[in-house]
Amino acid sequence: MRLSQAFLHTRREDPKEAETISHKLLIRSGMVYPVTGGVYAYLPLGLRVVEKVKRIIEEEMEKVGAQELLMPHLQPLSLWQRTGRDHAFGQNLFSLHDRKGFELCLGPTHEEVITNIVRSQVESYRDLPLLLYQIQTKFRDEVRPRGGIIRAREFMMMDGYSFSASEAELDEVYHKAIHAYGQIFHRLELPAVIVEADSGAIGGKESHEFITPNPSGEDKVIYCENCGYAANEEKAHGIKPDIPPEPPGELEEVSTPGMTTIDEVSSFLSVPPEKTLKALFYSTEEEIIFVVIRGDLKVNEVKLKHILGCFELGLANDDEVRNAGLVPGFASPVGLSGVKIVADDSILKGQNFVAGANRSGFHLKNVNYPRDFKCDLISDIALASTGQGCPHCGQDLRSRQSIELGHVFKLGTIFSEKLSALFSDSRGRQRPIFMGCYGLGVDRMVAAIIEQSHDEKGIIWPRSISPYQVYLCALGMDNPEVRERAEKLYNEFRQKGVEVLFDDRLEPPGVKFNDADLLGIPLRVTVSPRTLKTNSAEIKQRTSKDSSLLPLSGVVEGVRNHPGEH
Numbered sequence: 001m002r003l004s005q006a007f008l009h010t011r012r013e014d015p016k017e018a019e020t021i022s023h024k025l026l027i028r029s030g031m032v033y034p035v036t037g038g039v040y041a042y043l044p045l046g047l048r049v050v051e052k053v054k055r056i057i058e059e060e061m062e063k064v065g066a067q068e069l070l071m072p073h074l075q076p077l078s079l080w081q082r083t084g085r086d087h088a089f090g091q092n093l094f095s096l097h098d099r100k101g102f103e104l105c106l107g108p109t110h111e112e113v114i115t116n117i118v119r120s121q122v123e124s125y126r127d128l129p130l131l132l133y134q135i136q137t138k139f140r141d142e143v144r145p146r147g148g149i150i151r152a153r154e155f156m157m158m159d160g161y162s163f164s165a166s167e168a169e170l171d172e173v174y175h176k177a178i179h180a181y182g183q184i185f186h187r188l189e190l191p192a193v194i195v196e197a198d199s200g201a202i203g204g205k206e207s208h209e210f211i212t213p214n215p216s217g218e219d220k221v222i223y224c225e226n227c228g229y230a231a232n233e234e235k236a237h238g239i240k241p242d243i244p245p246e247p248p249g250e251l252e253e254v255s256t257p258g259m260t261t262i263d264e265v266s267s268f269l270s271v272p273p274e275k276t277l278k279a280l281f282y283s284t285e286e287e288i289i290f291v292v293i294r295g296d297l298k299v300n301e302v303k304l305k306h307i308l309g310c311f312e313l314g315l316a317n318d319d320e321v322r323n324a325g326l327v328p329g330f331a332s333p334v335g336l337s338g339v340k341i342v343a344d345d346s347i348l349k350g351q352n353f354v355a356g357a358n359r360s361g362f363h364l365k366n367v368n369y370p371r372d373f374k375c376d377l378i379s380d381i382a383l384a385s386t387g388q389g390c391p392h393c394g395q396d397l398r399s400r401q402s403i404e405l406g407h408v409f410k411l412g413t414i415f416s417e418k419l420s421a422l423f424s425d426s427r428g429r430q431r432p433i434f435m436g437c438y439g440l441g442v443d444r445m446v447a448a449i450i451e452q453s454h455d456e457k458g459i460i461w462p463r464s465i466s467p468y469q470v471y472l473c474a475l476g477m478d479n480p481e482v483r484e485r486a487e488k489l490y491n492e493f494r495q496k497g498v499e500v501l502f503d504d505r506l507e508p509p510g511v512k513f514n515d516a517d518l519l520g521i522p523l524r525v526t527v528s529p530r531t532l533k534t535n536s537a538e539i540k541q542r543t544s545k546d547s548s549l550l551p552l553s554g555v556v557e558g559v560r561n562h563p564g565e566h
Helices: 021-028 044-063 077-083 085-092 111-121 167-187 262-269 301-308 318-323 414-418 442-452 480-495 509-519 552-560
Strands: 032-036 039-042 074-076 094-097 103-106 130-139 154-164 193-196 206-213 219-223 230-232 252-255 277-284 288-294 313-315 340-344 353-356 362-367 377-379 398-412 422-424 430-432 434-441 470-474 500-503 523-527 536-541 547-551
Touching: 021 032, 021 442, 039 044, 044 130, 044 154, 044 167, 044 442, 074 077, 077 085, 077 103, 077 111, 077 414, 111 130, 111 154, 111 414, 111 434, 130 167, 154 167, 154 442, 167 206, 167 398, 167 434, 193 219, 206 219, 206 442, 262 353, 262 362, 277 301, 277 318, 277 353, 288 301, 301 313, 301 340, 301 377, 398 414, 398 442, 414 434, 434 442, 470 480, 470 509, 480 500, 480 523, 480 552, 500 509, 523 552, 536 552, 547 552
Parallel strands: 193 230, 288 340, 340 377, 470 500, 470 523
Antiparallel strands: 032 039, 074 103, 094 103, 130 154, 154 434, 193 206, 206 398, 219 230, 219 398, 252 362, 277 288, 277 313, 353 362, 398 434, 422 430, 523 536, 536 547
């Protein structure tokens, strides 16, 4: 491609709306265009990158026996209603009506559709196992799209689905998919770690995420350097510190005027946060929930949502709290009735807590469970955090921000049972199919590669997905000899199958070199009056400060064999 004819416009300044490095560089390099919040157009160079990522995914999925298909963007909402996931996805689900009033949604994922398809095709255990996948655009009405294509409202995913006759067979396919993911990340030169994860609205009994550690990531991973335990913060568990035992004291009401936060109460009464009980109020689709947790911990809303079994969960506002007969800032489980109380198991690790007194301006000292209050549910509903003990070996946990690249789920039979996807086993009995789900974010991987492979000048693409392999830079295109030699090299590259972007513009050297670095193409080949004095061209690798000269007659073969090309 000639740059003078390319649909490409680069920028020197970072776009104001961009926060992450990948967001800035993708827009500056002219690879994507922001259409509206969380929605991006891929321009020609960016699309070349995406197509190469997709090709690698297709090749590795086919190696493990997966078959590609393509499902529609539009899905009947009735399928989602049958599985209950119209509520689970909530407002993230784009829904609409056609002109006849038929309810549809734009697919954020395709479990319902693929299950319905397989239900109509599979009859016997002889038809199983199956591993099907697609690379498709998905839609989620994110409240806060961020990071450019890291979290968008319209995005590309590879989603695979496996169908098996038994749990053991599902396990085999699950590990095949994990192996394929490992090969994909290896070819993309993208460091990836597998961690335990929450299944979220997808469902299933077991799931794992593939993440790449990066400060721009929105996911926090909790991990142990000693034994290798690693889990997404939503799923992670930690050993909470014990409080030294002491005899239970007498319940005592104390004045705490205007003290409504844990820090204020802790400081005013000279007690550490772990000796206080924090009260939080959540609303579900049905009721107000009173949550009690030790003051040094935070509530993990994903864990809380799971134990409540609700679809919608959010912090209640002060009016909702007062209408439930509670006092914001001074609420207590002591003496409370008529409200469901859910407690974190940290209340079992300590005595003589400070808690609200259920009247403004007062707290209670020496609150103990179960002497002073009862709970409807007690479970681990706390966020694991740095410094807590590892649940496997007891050593200190650490945390790091990460970008999620992919997610795999053992769905079991939850979808096949709800949608009647059955098969006849070897004895002729009708049984639900065991399913797995395998998601991989195409856009996210592109962004993650840039986040971990760039410098102050621009992107540094791995060879496997670079939009072009060579940036042919002609300095002085108004010089007849430069033009002739550069044109000849351009044609030779194309004849030999080398992907080349030819900068044939009448621009100064600084502009051309800056664009070459910004676009991140692995090799730059420069033809100029200076190099032609020795009948040569300058070869420079994107990651190297040094360059070398090659005779013009050997440039094409030299580039094809250059270490930067492997």
